Amino acid sequence: MAIQRMDNVGIVVEEMEDAIAFFVELGMEVEGRGEVEGRFADQCTGLDGVHCDIAMLRTPDGHSRLELAKYRSPAASAGPRDQPHNIVGTHRVMFAVDDIEDTVARLRPHGAELLGEIARFEDIFLLCYVRGPEGIIVGLAEQLR
DSSP: OOOOOOOOEEEEOSOHHHHHHHHHHHTOEEEEEEEEESHHHHHHHTOSSOEEEEEEEEOTTSSOEEEEEEEEESOOOOOOSOOOTTSTTOOOEEEEOSOHHHHHHHHGGGTOEESSOOEEETTTEEEEEEEOGGGOEEEEEEEOO
8 A cells, every 4th residue: 555645744843933934934824723632642642641732834735734733741852953954863844946045035034044055956956955943954945947
């Protein structure tokens, strides 16, 4: 049996509103918000006493989603937020954008910092990684042709 699709990417955050504002500025739309708790949440996560606020955001084409979760309990564990990209287990979320320079400029007031610089891959793409709120690494790609 094969998978049907990738449903969403989940990211745990401490500052929900900051994270939502960042991804809305990027171009995502808030699809819904809610709370998750109860036995099913404990069973699914392997944690006891789960109670978290969630926000589901979707890309404009409706095909991809990002779930932000802020744990009320148990308390979220905070790790280093400035790790380099080559740490085992590090992840990033990649987005295709129309104008990479404009996107980076719009995200800077929301805390985005370039990890390196905007790089050209042949004459096909401009690419970069930015670190957003909560240390989230976001990849941006602008197709040139």
